Amino acid sequence: MAGSTWGTLLTMTTWGESHGKGLGVVVDGCPAGLPLCEEDIQKYLDRRKPGQSRFTTKRQEGDEVEILSGVFQGLTAGTPISMIVRNTDQRSHDYDEIKELYRPGHADYTFDAKYGFRDYRGGGRSSGRETIGRVAAGAVAARLLESLGVRVTAYTRSIGDIRISPEHFDLEERFANRVCMPDAQAAVRAEAYLEQLMARGDSAGGVAECVIDGLPAGIGEPVFEKLDARLAHAIMSVGAVKGVEIGDGFSAAESSGSVNNDGFAKSAQGVVAKTSNHAGGILGGISDGSRVVVRAAFKPTPSISSAQRTVNRRGEEVEICIKGRHDPIIVPRAVVVVEAMAAFTTADLLLQSMSSRLEGVQRFFGLSAE
Amino acid sequence: MAGSTWGTLLTMTTWGESHGKGLGVVVDGCPAGLPLCEEDIQKYLDRRKPGQSRFTTKRQEGDEVEILSGVFQGLTAGTPISMIVRNTDQRSHDYDEIKELYRPGHADYTFDAKYGFRDYRGGGRSSGRETIGRVAAGAVAARLLESLGVRVTAYTRSIGDIRISPEHFDLEERFANRVCMPDAQAAVRAEAYLEQLMARGDSAGGVAECVIDGLPAGIGEPVFEKLDARLAHAIMSVGAVKGVEIGDGFSAAESSGSVNNDGFAKSAQGVVAKTSNHAGGILGGISDGSRVVVRAAFKPTPSISSAQRTVNRRGEEVEICIKGRHDPIIVPRAVVVVEAMAAFTTADLLLQSMSSRLEGVQRFFGLSAE
Amino acid sequence: MAGSTWGTLLTMTTWGESHGKGLGVVVDGCPAGLPLCEEDIQKYLDRRKPGQSRFTTKRQEGDEVEILSGVFQGLTAGTPISMIVRNTDQRSHDYDEIKELYRPGHADYTFDAKYGFRDYRGGGRSSGRETIGRVAAGAVAARLLESLGVRVTAYTRSIGDIRISPEHFDLEERFANRVCMPDAQAAVRAEAYLEQLMARGDSAGGVAECVIDGLPAGIGEPVFEKLDARLAHAIMSVGAVKGVEIGDGFSAAESSGSVNNDGFAKSAQGVVAKTSNHAGGILGGISDGSRVVVRAAFKPTPSISSAQRTVNRRGEEVEICIKGRHDPIIVPRAVVVVEAMAAFTTADLLLQSMSSRLEGVQRFFGLSAE
């Protein structure tokens, strides 16, 4: 693949640059018969929209999605679902300064190294706006999963070293504060921390956490297409993500087997269940029926207003002061992107799992076992 | 894909179960003309072989590789390279106990949930022996990268909370101790820690670190096939890995932009270079010409001898005591697996990058720009 | 893949229904630096546009293409090229009759069987308009090939049993008649034949021929990704195609080895050349440096105005008379589709061939052989 398509049975192909005509995605392989309308997509897109709080950029994009194909009479038709968001803010900013410079922490230099030149307007393809297609596709996947009893939820787990606390966890709270934290107290502290950083022209990193509930056991393929491996790929492919972990993740590396192993027991419903979930719902790359937990570490926003040393395209060393208003933290707006990528990847593997057993295939086609 | 193939232009397809007839791999897409012999592969396989120290299982497998195809007159022929390692230790162990049980931390339950039954002998396909194919394929990729000036190296970074120190870093030391640590002092402490755990029938986790040197800038595709995303996928697909990070990784989430951003400067050789490497050699998913750094968190060995609670296939709760000798730590033997997966993935993306620019394609085919 | 993406390094993902909001394509993997504008695409689309002659439907679509992404300052940027053609003729035709019927020779029944329902407006996804995306993508590939000295040309070879003759072959003539035949005399006869068929409410089939000139030897992968196998896949995937052949094709099956084998000789330029081209430029799935020749058999247009027997969705047997004006022959408008698919597929394999030899890879990266 040339890098803009993700998935095997359920695929998304994204396109678009920050300041081009628009951005979009083609979702292919969605089963026919799923109720879907633009509002289903829009509510996801609205969650990543800028201009929502003091900590997000002021670009006033409507980011209104249009479904161009694949839906007929309110239902997915089995054919590709093409969605587009037109860029409305294409006014020619003053890019004269940055078009010749390599902004630290950005992909300016690597795009030039790879392609020989780049669309320097707002980051081009490497802009955060690239995630619009991902989120629109993820909204379709989330709708599909919902119809199968699976729910994917993401939120901010930490900003800098301020972490949500299990005692104060309240999922609904994540929509009530500007940092998307499901913990009102942590949110207050995080907001104060961000204020400080902004005051000195600096930025923060953080961690997003995503949980998947209702996923049956048996999803994910052994070896290379493990559920966790695919989730890691999907989420690490989001700009600014520098780490991904499942369950206890890096903490597991400091644990011991007697602590980290999750015991099995018979649940109240008489089915096999784990007595703890250090594994984050995945064993051997396959879902085990408990909650899937995945986390993504985001680096601090690279666009900061304080002066930085860099070079220009001619290799001359210069100082750069990035102008304009930039989010001091990426995580709150990226939470929905993580959710989208997790939902899409899970839905794809869920569909793939239908052919795991001959008995299931025979049953599907109305045959009994031979 | 059905999950046992990895790569786009350069692919590996692995097969085999722990106690079946053998394990192997088919490597496809390796450029023709690379000198390759069984010794090139064997030296990688020997690094993952059990029975090498007190901390590794005593199974005395020769694990001798045979190249079945794809090499002619000492050179790769452009055709698939099929490699096989025969299992010599197929004697029927006493699996009566575990075949009906779900071992905590293993994939027994999830394989049953997925496929309806499983090859319970030594873990079957979910055994650590599954990595034999990966390592053999990685050895080919490493040879290919070497011929292109790229070198991939992995080692143990930490065991439990014992971490190597930059001051004592000595790469050669990793072959001199039993924990594959490039730091003699940390190795001594780690070995003592493992002894303690073994004494009480427990096990440890740890972190492997892998560095890639000599990789040109421009490798990796934007969006879904980013170099870091592919590395995360490749390495998370290794059994027992619960987290992957690039560069500063999860620490970056606690840093600030002014610290985490790497400045650009003109190097002594007159080329663009970074003044630090928090990014781990990747910006926007594309290599930036500096060292690529990736880390993998391994959970503690799930097979421990102390008693654990679990259920059997009938859902009855039972106690399990895993017999036999098991490594108290996975990392030292897995280091070469991480190296193999990183090498293979990097080589694949390196080949893909050849078509990034029209100018390069025209030059390749002996044409000048239009 | 879910079926709407084609290619490996160079990919196209098409979307759209006949009477939805529009149709389009995302081309990914095109090397950066190729001059490209909407006019380059439009001239290909214009060749498949209806309403151009008495033998084509009167639907007056402008079919104007808009490039939405991937081109910056007149050059491809290496990022996905998204293109859209808005449907302007969305007025609600009277579909009441056909929406409940299965038109013979169409995909109405099979779409219902697969998806449970279908977009019955103008054939939905199975309409000939689905090829708009293919042609737009093919135009990009043709532009890319042109910059590499490769030229793809298709034309009508036969309509019914009226075939072009080598003696009267004149490539430019194909644009001068309404049946796209590079033979003025055959065109006259074919037109008369079509008039007869139209008069009695019937339709004709025909054969398109496509030649690829300037392709270097060595393109195509042995075994499953042979150049001819990929071309067969690409072209058979065009609606109404029922057969594909390379070189002498089905005639070769009636030939003998002494006749069918092409000898090798030293050309005037001192390079290896074949003395005949029964093979159609491909040996063992790999281009041999001579002209590639591929042909596609198209069935007669299934929409005919004479009465036909069929059933409706309730399984009741009914008579159907398809109203409206339909092309009595598919081939003349499909010629550009065959050309597009051949160009795209060839370009993809051309890029893939860059990694066939280590020597070429080393040279590309500025290294000499080890």
Add this chain to the structure above:
Amino acid sequence: MAGSTWGTLLTMTTWGESHGKGLGVVVDGCPAGLPLCEEDIQKYLDRRKPGQSRFTTKRQEGDEVEILSGVFQGLTAGTPISMIVRNTDQRSHDYDEIKELYRPGHADYTFDAKYGFRDYRGGGRSSGRETIGRVAAGAVAARLLESLGVRVTAYTRSIGDIRISPEHFDLEERFANRVCMPDAQAAVRAEAYLEQLMARGDSAGGVAECVIDGLPAGIGEPVFEKLDARLAHAIMSVGAVKGVEIGDGFSAAESSGSVNNDGFAKSAQGVVAKTSNHAGGILGGISDGSRVVVRAAFKPTPSISSAQRTVNRRGEEVEICIKGRHDPIIVPRAVVVVEAMAAFTTADLLLQSMSSRLEGVQRFFGLSAE
């Protein structure tokens, strides 16, 4: 892909050269629980084995298959099925002559052009022995299809211009004559024709026909992954195939719509059925529930004993007389290869079709429609 892997959910990866250590295949994605043993594979391999009649080469290979993985207790385990056939006839023939020559009709020149050198022993990777892996994989697919009520059958349809006749069609007869024709009279004539050709050191081409019975309607993906397109790819990828057609194929191009369209009617069982099958069981790329018919044109065996003109690697023109005994016709032994490729491709698309409708996915996971 690098060209040696075929399929999406069900994949085969083949490897091996004619005179290397062996040939084999890895089949991945086969549902767990299918009864499978070496005898199931061997009976398919025996059908392509040389040395069975006067018209096949005398190489006395046992071609005995060994299943190395993926089968446990007589059932497929869901994991990759690796199969190997060791080459027993590795004695060093005298290749001194041909190793420097380009045999007409063979891939000698194109392999050299692509890779810079080639394994010249018996054709290396481009040998007909390459099909061993395909046939072994096809045998698994055929077994899978059989358990789902689908049967794939291939036979020789014509040799030269001698064609089987519908009146004398007797499927069992194909195993009773040396040319695999299901028509005893045509077989007698074909055998006489082949004797003549052999007497003058020449060879013949022919056509294989393959039918698929019992395939439900709805299999195949619209656009690029049409059932017919995938079949065309699969079968054109077999060495020596120069054309593929579905149903009436190239004849349809000479037909008219009123004749070629298949009417729909209500069958005796009350289901939708076609009143004829010009379409060969596929409409819009999707199976329509009637018999699928596909044909492959094979060129004459290129190895002939009469003198031919060619060049050597240094570009010098020479005469070549190919020694040894070669089949004067490829088709009879290739019939099982066509059957294998058709079975594998159909099985893959059958599994993919399980996710076409949400209703089917919900039912599979035990949910009723929302």
